[in-house]
Amino acid sequence: MTNRTLPRLLQAPAVVVLLIWMLVPLGMTLFFSFIRYVLNSLSRPEWTRPSIENWRGWGNYNFVLENKDFWFAVSNSVVIVGGIIVLTVILGLAIAILVNRTFPGRGIVRVFLISPFFVMPAVNAVLWINMILDPVLGLQGLAVNGLNEIVAGLRDFPILGAFFSLWPEIEPISFRATQTSALAVIIMVTWQWTPFAVLIFLTSLQSEDQQQKEAAVLDGASAWAMFINLTIPHLARPIAIVVMIQAIFHLSLYAEIEIVSRGNGNKNLPYLIGEFATNNIGAASATGIFAVILANIVAIFLLRMVGKSLMN
Amino acid sequence: MAVVAQSSTFSRIFWPTVAWLTAMIFFFPIFWMVFTSFKTDADAVKPEYLFFFTPTFENYLNMTENYDYWRFAINSVITSTFATAFALVVGVPCAYSMAFNPTPATKNILMWMLSTKMLPAAAVLYPMTFLTKNFLGIYDTHFLVIVVLMLINLPIVIWMLFTYFKEIPKEIIEAGKMDGVNTWGEIKDILIPLAWGGVASTALLCFIFCWNEAYWTVRLTTTEAATLSKLIEGNRAPEGLFFGRLSAVSTAAVGPIVVLGWFCQRQLVQGLTFGAVK
Numbered sequence: 001m002t003n004r005t006l007p008r009l010l011q012a013p014a015v016v017v018l019l020i021w022m023l024v025p026l027g028m029t030l031f032f033s034f035i036r037y038v039l040n041s042l043s044r045p046e047w048t049r050p051s052i053e054n055w056r057g058w059g060n061y062n063f064v065l066e067n068k069d070f071w072f073a074v075s076n077s078v079v080i081v082g083g084i085i086v087l088t089v090i091l092g093l094a095i096a097i098l099v100n101r102t103f104p105g106r107g108i109v110r111v112f113l114i115s116p117f118f119v120m121p122a123v124n125a126v127l128w129i130n131m132i133l134d135p136v137l138g139l140q141g142l143a144v145n146g147l148n149e150i151v152a153g154l155r156d157f158p159i160l161g162a163f164f165s166l167w168p169e170i171e172p173i174s175f176r177a178t179q180t181s182a183l184a185v186i187i188m189v190t191w192q193w194t195p196f197a198v199l200i201f202l203t204s205l206q207s208e209d210q211q212q213k214e215a216a217v218l219d220g221a222s223a224w225a226m227f228i229n230l231t232i233p234h235l236a237r238p239i240a241i242v243v244m245i246q247a248i249f250h251l252s253l254y255a256e257i258e259i260v261s262r263g264n265g266n267k268n269l270p271y272l273i274g275e276f277a278t279n280n281i282g283a284a285s286a287t288g289i290f291a292v293i294l295a296n297i298v299a300i301f302l303l304r305m306v307g308k309s310l311m312n
Numbered sequence: 313m314a315v316v317a318q319s320s321t322f323s324r325i326f327w328p329t330v331a332w333l334t335a336m337i338f339f340f341p342i343f344w345m346v347f348t349s350f351k352t353d354a355d356a357v358k359p360e361y362l363f364f365f366t367p368t369f370e371n372y373l374n375m376t377e378n379y380d381y382w383r384f385a386i387n388s389v390i391t392s393t394f395a396t397a398f399a400l401v402v403g404v405p406c407a408y409s410m411a412f413n414p415t416p417a418t419k420n421i422l423m424w425m426l427s428t429k430m431l432p433a434a435a436v437l438y439p440m441t442f443l444t445k446n447f448l449g450i451y452d453t454h455f456l457v458i459v460v461l462m463l464i465n466l467p468i469v470i471w472m473l474f475t476y477f478k479e480i481p482k483e484i485i486e487a488g489k490m491d492g493v494n495t496w497g498e499i500k501d502i503l504i505p506l507a508w509g510g511v512a513s514t515a516l517l518c519f520i521f522c523w524n525e526a527y528w529t530v531r532l533t534t535t536e537a538a539t540l541s542k543l544i545e546g547n548r549a550p551e552g553l554f555f556g557r558l559s560a561v562s563t564a565a566v567g568p569i570v571v572l573g574w575f576c577q578r579q580l581v582q583g584l585t586f587g588a589v590k
Contacts, residue, residue, distance in 0.1 A: 006413075007410075007415065011405075011406045011409055014466060017402065018428050021428065021463045028443070029436055029438070029439050032439070099331055101327065103328035104328065109331055109335040110577070112338060113338050114580075115339055115342055117580075118570045119342065119566045119569075120565060120566055121526045121541070122542075122544035122545045123562045123566050126545075127341055127344075127559075130555065130558070131348060132341060146359075196580075199581055200584075203578075237588075238589050241589060245584060245585065251432060252434060255527070255541065259548040273434040277438045292431060292435045296430070298430075299430040305588060
């Protein structure tokens with residue numbers, strides 16, 4: 001065998017299976033997005049089968065773009081992804097700096113901090129929405145009740161009572177409603193992904209140039225100035241990577257939405273595709289193509305960054 | 313080390329305390345799940361038993377009866393193990409040849425592989441259902457779950473292996489060749505001992521990702537090949553009636569993986585950032 005043949009043979013299986021995996025389903029989605037394809041149609045049985053004769057052109061795309069559910073799902077996806085990213089980056093930075101020092105029990109602290117990341121998404125969602133956030137039986141409900149009882153008890157005191165009688169009774173929040181369930185999803189995914197941000201920032205902080213910092217201290221730089229001028233520039237790249245990897249992962253967030261929001265009207269793009277896919281395959285496919293475009297915009301930036309590091 | 317020496321007693325006690333508190337807050341939901349799993353369903357929703365109760369193992373003993381836990385757990389073990397094994401069988405030769413015989417195309421192939429990972433799963437949901445149900449007839453089989461889990465993790469596996477293999481100095485292998493070691497000897501005596509650690513941690517991480525996967529395992533299975541993700545997803549709204557037993561089955565589903573995860577923190581950084589953060 002020549003020098004070129006063996007490497008090609010070794011790489012071929014991986015390349016071929018990934019090529020099939022990428023091209024076949026995506027090609028089908030692209031095709032379905034241009035035809036009328038409805039699973040249940042009594043009046044037009046010919047539409048229940050995928051066929052080139054049911055060509056609809058841009059019809060499905062227009063249908064999706066005029067659908068208010070689509071715009072709601074897009075804006076909701078952006079709100080959820082954006083919320084999670086902002087929270088995880090801020091919390092991740094704070095915690096990474098907090099843990100990046102030697103103190104007793106540092107190993108255990110790290111183990112505690114990383115654990116949420118390995119909890120399966122389905123358990124994460126069921127655990128949070130039922131046992132923690134539930135307005136009656138969850139810890140949130142119990143905490144709010146307890147607080148109200150304490151306030152009620154304090155009202156009987158002579159002088160302080162007048163002050164506490166002004167306090168309103170706090171209502172527990174129901175996180176299963178349409179408006180609040182996006183918040184619940186943001187909370188639970190932030191809990192799960194902050195450890196990821198911490199781990200990456202911590203890895204990066206450990207490679208920070210300590211001599212530079214010492215020189216800055218000798219020059220009389222404040223801790224804040226050092227953070228802004230030395231640490232943040234050093235972390236720019238890890239932050240960008242955390243943002244983009246999370247954007248890609250959370251744009252396809254599914255289990256959490258399914259568990260928290262099934263049937264309450266809250267949805268993101270993958271969930272909307274799932275809803276369309278129970279009947280209107282044309283619309284589901286067009287929505288899918290939009291999701292691909294959205295993910296690609298993010299992915300291009302990420303691939304550029306990773307590509308650069310590959311060259312070094 | 314001047315920076316450290318200047319820190320005051322206050323900050324030496326205060327910041328570690330804050331770190332400890334933060335860690336405990338983050339760990340609390342997991343602790344609470346394990347804690348609740350030892351309560352009976354009736355006790356779990358009574359505020360008077362919030363912290364003090366008579367612990368019971370009933371929830372764990374009845375997991376099979378309540379949820380058919382082991383059937384789902386065995387499916388998870390089978391699919392994750394085989395998917396990881398196949399990903400390695402396909403990924404190791406590929407990453408090996410990319411790391412040791414790079415061509416001008418190598419970088420592009422790697423980037424393209426990564427880009428397949430960025431395809432949103434939902435976009436191809438219906439084609440996958442259609443193909444596997446109507447065309448191939450493999451819907452809800454272990455085979456299908458194994459293949460899909462392997463495919464979605466293959467890019468990460470190849471990337472991780474590639475970054476590990478790249479670290480192995482080529483001179484060692486060249487020196488082996490000079491000494492007249494044949495290809496098999498090269499693999500057995502030089503490569504495997506050096507690459508073993510990297511392959512093992514890649515496998516561990518791949519297994520964790522397979523185990524936790526919750527899109528395809530939920531959408532492409534009904535009963536036969538349903539994994540633990542599907543089991544938990546099916547009990548999404550117990551309305552407080554079954555907090556005890558639900559906690560037990562959740563603990564059993566995530567426990568082994570969380571413990572495995574503790575051992576591959578560092579690999580996680582490499583695997584999920586594709587070697588871009590070191």
